[in-house]
Amino acid sequence: MPAIQTDLATEQATFNAEVESIEAAWKCPRQAHLVRPYSARTIAGLRNSIPQTYASSTMADKLWAQLNEHRKDGTCELTYGATDPIQVSQMAKHQQTVYVSGSLCGVSEVSTPGRDAADYPWDTVPKAVDKIFRSQMWHDQRQRHELENWDYLAPIIADADMGFGGLTSIVKMTKAFVEAGVAMIHMDDLAIGMKRFSMGMGRTAVPTSEYVSRLTAVRMQFDIMGATTMLMCRCDTATYHPYILGATKDVPSLASAISISTTTPEYQSIRKTWKESAGLMTFDEAVKALAAEEQYKTYSSKLSEQEVTPMTERRKIAKQILGQDVLWDWELPRSTKGQYMWKPTIQTVIERASAVAQLGDVTWARIDAPTWPDLVTFHEATNAKFPNRLFGFGYVGGYDFSKAGFSEEQIKNLHKDLAKLGVVWQVQPVWVTMALSDVTDKFGKMWQEEGMGMWVRDCQRTGWMKGVDGAHKMGWSGGYLADGFAEAVSGRDMVL
Structure with a gap:
């Protein structure tokens, strides 16, 4: 293989021009909201020598314009999850975007279906995106010949889950998404391999530093490819020390109360009983329970002097003010797998979302219950820090809006009220599983009972x-x- 024939000066000039081009792209209005921890020089050194362009960028720029138009008008895009090109062809009449859900892919795109546990191969969702995008391109080509008037090229938003491994796995998955034609991906802040998705319990969040690393890896790969693909940061909660729960009673550990052979119903019962006996609180709550009003004010004021006060320092401050150690043990509530128990609050989500906002283009807060005051607090607080922020929101199938205090009128107008808060992209991820099951069941029954009579009449x-x-x-x-x-x-x- 012959050596590359070039002189150092020419190579350096070419490299410097590449760096200047990257820096100029980062300063344009389309990317001005992003803050990267690496330099344009670093990205230039990681690129291939043959520049490429991607349909992903075209679709992302289209999506960016759509969502910002909604932001300006106080409206929103309402879409739903789909994995089948036939479904997507019909969505073109009503939806501006298509959502490819990891949960749906885990049911329809793998050899062994399963629940929403992100336990499928890492390339499952990119392959589904590729299939859908190719079908969109075919419909677009067909309609140019047949002169239809539908925009089949609806930008695809896809579920990247937690990244399926270390940073190099995230980089490879991101590359596959861009090559498949995706407009935007979203990434969670949950622990890989520990997802037991359900309402309330079943999720383990990673430290903020780990989540920042994941999102940085995605953004870096976009930049290496020169793609303007969008990134949505989906935050479940933060795991800062102030929100970790500890036992304030002298009790055995939760892990010792649960045996390996414990079944799920028994586990839930034992866990509930243990929590009631342990006097679970955050450390600050434990201090407040012991302190007089003025003592707690002094404690709080000392904490505010630091952005995040380490737990060892909190203990020292509390002891100085109270004159005694606070009985609080965060090791006792840990699960048999070692997870800490934490108190989810809307403030934790605000802090996590704010910590990563400038790495992404859109923010999505995943919360357990659709409590309207919390929704308002989150979006207003985040928007105050990052004006004109674009937000996404997913309607979890288990949300009980009536129990959460919503009237029928509020439920009816929820998507409009969220849009006024900047929630420009709203999705029902898994409706299609119910819809296809229902339609197939009804057709199968009618076909069996009536045959061609039904076919001619109804089809x-x-x-x-x-x-x-x-x-x-x-x-x-x-x-x-x-x-x-x-x-x-x-x-x-x-x-x-």
Whole structure:
């Protein structure tokens, strides 16, 4: 293999030009909100010598414009999860974007389906994105030939879960997403391999430093590829010391109360009983329970002198003020797998979201219950720090809005009220699993009972095979595109 024939001066000049180009791109309005911990020189040194462009950037710029338009108008995009190109072809009539859910992919795109535990191969969702984007391109090509009026190229937002491994795994997954044509990915702050998704318990959040590293790896890979692909930071909570719970009673550890053979119902019961006996509190709550009002004010004022006061320092401050050690043990509530128990509050989500906001383009707060005051507090507080911030929100299937105090009118207008807070992208991730099950069940029953009578009545004459205007459902006339290929090969011009 011959050596590259170049002189050092030329190579250096080319490299310097690349650095200047990267720095200029980072200063443009499209990326001015981002703050990177690395330099343009570092990125230039990590790039290939052959520059490439990606459809992902085109779709991301389109999405950026859509979401900012919603932000300006106080409106929002309402979409839902999909993994099948046929579903996506119909979404073009109503949705501006398509969401590819990891949970859905874990059901429909793998050989062994499972729950939303992110236990599928790391390239599962990128492959689903690639399949959908290719179908969108086909529909777009078809409609240019057939002169339809639907925008099939709806930007795809995809679930990157927690990154599926170390930083190099995140880099590889990010690259696959960009090459597949995704417009934006979102990444969680949960611990890899410990996801037991449910309402309330079942999630283990990583330290802020680890989450920052994940998002930095994504942003770095976007920059290496020269892609403007968007990143949404999905925060469950923070794990700063002030929010970790400790036992204030002299009790055995939670781990010792639970045996390996304990079944799930027994585990929940034992855990609940133990929590009631342990007097669980944050350290600050434990101090407040012992202190007089003035003592606690003094304690709080000393903490405010530091951004995050380490637990050892908190103990020293409390002892100086109270004259005694505070009985508080954060080791006793730890699970059999070693996780600390923490107190989720809206403030924890605000702190986590603020810590990573400038690495991403959109913020999504995942909360256990749709409490309206908390939703307002989070979005207003985050927007105060980062004006005109774009927000996303997911409607978890288990949300009980009535129990959370919403009236029927409030539920009806929730998406509009959230939009006024800057929540420009709102998604129902897994509706399609219920919808497909329902439609398939109904059709199967009717077909078995009525045969062709039902088919002609409900499919051919009205309903499923034809739209409201009598035309075929979108996507059924792809043969005309093949005719266009044949005419072009034969030298005949397309007649418009």
